[in-house]
Amino acid sequence: MSDKVRLALDVMGGDFGPSVVVPGAEIALSRHADLEFVLVGDERQITPLLAANPRVKARATIVHADVAIRMDDKPSRALRYGRRVSSMWRALDEVKYGRADAAVSAGNTGALMAMAAFNLKTMAYVERPALAALWPTLRGESIVLDMGASIGADAAALVDMAVMGAAMARVVFDLERPTVGLLNIGVEEVKGLEFIREAGQILREANLPSLDYRGFVEGDDIGKGVTDVIVTEGFTGNIALKTGEGTAKQIGEYLRSAMSRTWRARLGYLLARNAFATLREKMDPRKSNGAVFLGLNGIVIKSHGGTDALGFASAVDLAYDMARYDLQAKIRSMLEAYHALRPVPPAAPVEAAS
């Protein structure tokens, strides 16, 4: 990587496309002077936005793409009409051919997952990529994966996720030996699903130098921030993430309604408005926007589709960190260290079947 960090942005992704992506890039540039962008999308929509976003104008090149992936298409359909020609695919191409250090898209998650796996391929040892998100906790933030990149897992997949998540924690939190927990429905070793217990045993016995395995954690431990990394299968991870988000919204709603019911409450609210602002900021989902696909030959960041420029800028910040502190090298070396310990050699690469 050069001294610059160069990010490919799928400008057409998300509910608002260029009108969010370009201003989001502008905000991120104000925080990272060493950023450069490749804006991939419809040139006619991008160019008019550059006047109002002078930093982007000075630091970006445009790669035109005619096709935009729709937010509600099935992955198979998106691949059919979007392969090679869509802004999403071409943003990934920038990473694949070394012209960008990472790609960021607010587009259709399933399509992004499918295109990224298809175009960039998974790393050695990794069967399926995982989607890792930053989860705000009482201690700061934790990394939770998989948030739904794939459904179902076995013990080996959970262990790979633990290793990849710990690599990401080293980058994001700057830790030598991040703590890792496996999400389960009880903390006792005898509890929960067989494949989770098996993964726990593998992690405990491996006793890796770059990963401090702490055993099982439960749903209410996530918000406490008991470990830096929490690993779970994709279906459960997605349900947990959305349930947490839903609960936060629900309490915000209760709070708004309680604070507007009487004049005393409204006056109290006015007096304490800085405190409420702090609270709102802590609960602001835009601040932790951006999830990382781990296990691909290239860094790919997924932004929420419905976010605004501030939220998109967070996803760009995340991409910047992942590229600047070399997530890929850390994942590779940790995966190799782990698989070198294993009693059985890694499976030979399968013949291309797709």
Add this chain to the structure above:
Amino acid sequence: MSDKVRLALDVMGGDFGPSVVVPGAEIALSRHADLEFVLVGDERQITPLLAANPRVKARATIVHADVAIRMDDKPSRALRYGRRVSSMWRALDEVKYGRADAAVSAGNTGALMAMAAFNLKTMAYVERPALAALWPTLRGESIVLDMGASIGADAAALVDMAVMGAAMARVVFDLERPTVGLLNIGVEEVKGLEFIREAGQILREANLPSLDYRGFVEGDDIGKGVTDVIVTEGFTGNIALKTGEGTAKQIGEYLRSAMSRTWRARLGYLLARNAFATLREKMDPRKSNGAVFLGLNGIVIKSHGGTDALGFASAVDLAYDMARYDLQAKIRSMLEAYHALRPVPPAAPVEAAS
């Protein structure tokens, strides 16, 4: 059932045993004059508490039991030393032999599940009981099941849970045709796990008169209260419940900390304290304490182990409603109506293998 509702209380269950259960029963009696109790546990610990709880004293009989199930024992171990002799088992006996309309225990969940299934047996058609909880939502409350009575499920088990959950909703919410959703990671019919899609298809095609199937719901739909009943497999349900609880605690912590940081915030808090009291009440887990085992030959309610008298009283209220409005008959008739529709006859009862 007589004109009284008679509940068997496992007085030794929970972290605090009689010192919470007896005062909890006293509170519930102040709300339901037609309640009677069978207090099952150590007579020497129960009797001294009756003076301070005169309503209970007037309306309860004591069934002595020497053995109390410990909160951290594995179910198999609890069954070994607690079968027939423990307060938990004997509270279930009261239901089994028709001397009580329901049993309430704040004891060890796994042990209660095992003893209840072993002692009361499951209803016809039901392979495994499910644990259903009341979840506070923006619309009021929803019923979510299974909260972890068993791990893993197939389509048939999810459909049975939908039917049983709807029967419970008819009792708790007094609805003719409760709405039901299946928890999944996308609302589109093509998404998620195979057995969930299959359950959705069965429910849609059955089009039951007593259950309005509304399709898939996501984690963030639970707090919105989009359906009266939300059905999921036990592992995921437990993770969702605890993640929601954890998020609520986390936000409460943020709020406390924000409101005490400056004098303006503290003053604002004082002015708005009635509003905060309302909020606290809405978020009070004691108010929705109590989960119901569905699918057993008898009503069994599980209270949180760590709750206080007010929380235990909520679990008693729930038991009262379930018994008073005849949950069991509603579940039976709905299960029969559903299975009568099925193209294949129900499986013949298996030979007792245990």
